[in-house]
Amino acid sequence: MKAFIKKEFLHIFRDYRSMVILFGMPLVMVLLFGFAITNDITNARIAVLDNSKDVVTRQIIQKLVSSGYFILENNITNQNEIENVFTRGKVKEVIVFESDFANKLITGGNANIQLILDASDPNTANIVTSYTSGIIASYSMELMKQRSIAPVNINIESRMYYNPELKSVYMFVPGIITVLLMLVSAMMTSISITREKEMGTMEALLVSPLKPFQIIIGKVMPYMVLSFINLVVILILARFVFMMPVAGSLTLLLAESLLFILMSLALGILISTISRTQQQAMLLSMFALMLPTILLSGFIFPIENMPAILQYLSHIMPSKWFIIIVKNIMLKGTGILYFWKETLIIIVMTMFFIVMSIKKFKIRLD
Amino acid sequence: MSADINITNVSKSYNEVVALKNINLTIDNGELFGLIGPDGAGKTTLFRILTSLVLPTDGEVHIGELDVVKDYKKVRRNTGYMPGRFSLYSDLTVEENLNFYASIFNTSLKENYDLIKDIYIQIEPYKKRRAGDLSGGMKQKLALSCALIHSPQLIILDEPTTGVDAVSRMEFWELLKKMQKRGMTILVSTPYMDEAALCDRVALMQNGKLLAVDKPQNIVNSYKGSLFAVSANNMHSLLSDLEKLDNTKQVFRFGETIHITSNIESDNQYIEEVNKHLVSCGYNNISIKKTNPVIEDCFLALMDIETEDKDKAE
């Protein structure tokens, strides 16, 4: 088996182009997501329809403008103007305060703000909402402290509660870790096994006394190591380029990642048992693993915004659970108690895939 | 493991395509046995059944006391198999390939060096070269070394000489003879009919059937009818003119001459008829000689009978 693993490493090192891709990809992806495709907004233009014009609304507007994210384009006085503001195209968001805002908030503990977004760019709209909500939420906290009043409630939902600095790279790192571990582990193993089938060397391996699990482990080990190295590279980048610390236990993070890598490898083997050519293996990995990981795991699009059927579908995506775990450890700094359910789900999935792949691994050719 | 091979009523079909039709064959321990036939005859399928890589649709195969389906693990441990496709890692060097194949059989190059020495010394100068950069003949030798490295009692070689030049082919067969002297049972398939004479016994195969199984000499001896080699000044058109002859079973080019088989008893009478016909067609330098058939002549005759039977059946 040692020889098998050695041979596998030789394949990897001889094919230096793939090596470059394997190790270059995490770098490029993290840097791209971190710098170029950043979701941070600066100078988003907003308009305000203040039906109350009291001290609280003025303070909130002040807060928003001084955050540096927003520029107050104009104050409007009439509901009918909203459409006009948007058609002129510059304004991304209109903030509507209900009348008698301060009074309702302080005496009743409850007041409403309506955010109206230019949704022609849904992604930006989404982010602008989050930023606005974040700032308003922090204002209401301050308000409570200053005036020592009973909890007040400004009715806006905050989605980025655990990302207080509102930096999108924090949201992307867990996603990138997931995608890359999946890609390297599942896709590379499935390709390397189908390559042996295509070249005819699988025939020679099958007639040898090697047991299926030996072949599988021999195939899997090198990619496990590679994935692990990739993980470390991403974490180092996150820490030193984007100043993003790991809030929770690093050991726990590595252990959970190892579990996820194991699951991806098992998936890769499963894919290789049903594909005949390298091309099939690659396409299958892409469509069956990568796309759902990117689209359905909550990496880019929030799961709660999806139609019900896709939400159900996202439950069977292992990556969804892993992203939750990584976010918990990296951003919230929570321990295993908070995500033992997710961990258990991945363990069960891993077992299932390992059993399936060993069972389906063919000891014959037809 | 004794390496007597007993193949009983073996058939194999892939969906509707029949690859093997009711094969019965016995191969003795220590024999150098050749399976001879063109691509698509079913040679590879039969070998894959023997190495337990493919399950027969019907029938049984025993190697010694072992059933290839039930005892496949033992069978695989004692068999050296060289698949028809180039089954080496082209990105690994000669040495790395050998070491790898040795280690998966829990042995080492050193341990069995004697066994492959004869072959290995020919490729040793290139041991640091990647397998993918070797010439055809060298690749075959490396593949054979890999198949032999665990000292199997039975080696199965699927078309080891296909696409290899005549000299390398000759050297390869010399190696096989040496292996046989060590007591191994060797099963080789080849599309080159002239290699039949180098085997102890051969099976001629076509369309999933065995046309004949015997010693090469016996197959040649059982050739029915008389065979003549004809040549004349214009070889291009000679074939079509010979095809117009009466009393003639088969006409085909064979090297520098054209082989024809007669349908009648008297050879002299036949030669005269042929000569007369060719003279009337305007040929010069006519030569018609009775000749001894070789395996390829037998194969062609057997194929002819086969097609006739098929036509009759339809």
Next chain:
Amino acid sequence: MNEREKIIEVKELVKKFGNFTANNKLTFDVFKGEIFGFLGANGAGKTTAIKILCGLSAPTSGFAKVAGWDVGKYPNKVKSNIGYMSQKFSLYNDMTVKENFRFYGGIYGLPGKEISNKTSYYLEKLKMEHTQNVVLNEIPLGWKQKLAFSVANIHDPKVVFLDEPTGGVDPVTRRQFWEMIYETADKGTTVFVTTHYMDEAEYCERVSIMSEGIIEALDTPAKLKEHYGVDTMNDVFIKIAR
């Protein structure tokens, strides 16, 4: 024989890869309508030479002219005047017979009408009309090779290069294949063929035998056998290549 038109002219052709000389001063001519056997051991440099003659690779020094064009200077002119087929690469297995004809005819810029005519002409000749809509991987190897040869001839090239065209083909089909070669040569197309079947070497008008980058012998099979004092081309080959 000297009056025959030269279709391939090779003079002092050298091809080097680094320090390794794959072809060392090859000099030979091949004539119109000739069947020329190009033999040699694996690794003797045959493939390199064929690549040069087909315009796929430029010679290091020396000169080669195919169908009237210098292969180093006008590789594209050479390519449009030659046909090529080999055992490994011939036709597309996932396309039908007709689609293969159409594709290769299209490559050589034949008009659609002509392609259809040629397709039916060849299929009729091969008695394979019923297969025109059959996907190629359902056709036995021998038939496939016959089709591939027809496709290589679809644009009436001056030379066809056949690289081990009959490998693995059954003895009957192999002979039918050679009848096709004869017919093509009789029509004036030059046939340049490599093979490992030594009986096929006998079918060639002239044969060259290469060893370690050099042409060691070039003559008619009969003269070669006489010169080396042996009975078969197999023995000639072994004497030279060993």
